[in-house]
Amino acid sequence: MTIAQGERLPQAQLTIMGESGPTPIDAAELMGEGTTVLFSVPGAFTPTCSAKHLPGFIEHADALRAAGADRIVCMAVNDIFVMDAWGKAAGVEEGDENRIVMAADGNGDFAQALGLEMDGRAFGMGLRSQRFALIVRDGVVDQVLVEAPGEFRVSSAEHVLSVLG
Template sequence: MIKPGDSLPAVTLMEYVEVPSEGCSIGPNPVPVATAAAGKTIALFAVPGAFTPTCDAKHLPGYVKQAEAFKAAGVDEIWCVSVNDAFVMGAWGREQHTAGKVRMLGDGDAEFAKATGLTLDLSGKGLGLRSNRYSMLVKDGKVVTLNVEGPGKFEVSDADTLLSQARSL
């Protein structure tokens, strides 16, 4: 399992972009993790699935609400990662009004989840291999803090906990 001091895995996530910009066309765009994290402080949190009850009602909304506070604490970007495709992550982001606040990154093949060692097998519930629920603070591609939830829990990966950690650095 990834731990503080380790580098983020050199995999590619996907992001649905609704408005074209320099280097990004409309639709799914690759986000090479190592390149995207270089030189930045990132508040990264992962959820088992878009639109799932705790993720939709508590986890993501906390980060959207605290986006400005994260910036004030020196965080350059907030990333939400889930084992969903970029289209689902884009739709979830639209519904939760994440534009300009949280980057919604799809890990469709669970490549990032597997590389971090933070997978969650929900096959018996019809969801297959997913990401565990966690948050981490990342500086220049290296994990500084890591908060992994126990099974079925939502106690340590919330926005307030990670914001407090960001403020203390």
């Protein structure tokens, strides 16, 4: 069942790149305080994800923060080394005030716990995350914005910005 507005984030482990390397972190801990904009993509370095989704959040990071986002998290069912390399290639730099947290859901456990996994085996991609965005306030889901298959609209930075305030 897909997570719904008003529900608490489930506990599942994500991995972020820390100062000393890969760092496991509970998703609820990462996004449990303040307002988090989480957007998830089917895969790092894939066409729409690299050309539109991540760049839109980089471009609108200041506006999202001004509208109340304390953090912006990009997630994919990839390993942390891929997520880190993708972030660097896209211009997400550590220490940047507009930094986006690149979070790996390596085994898809968080996507499954959210009920937002997709079967990409027909495309040789295995289990992945659907394209979606969540607005999370103090660990409780405020908005669930899930794309229809093949769409890129409601999880875009522009749309998230329009519903954030």
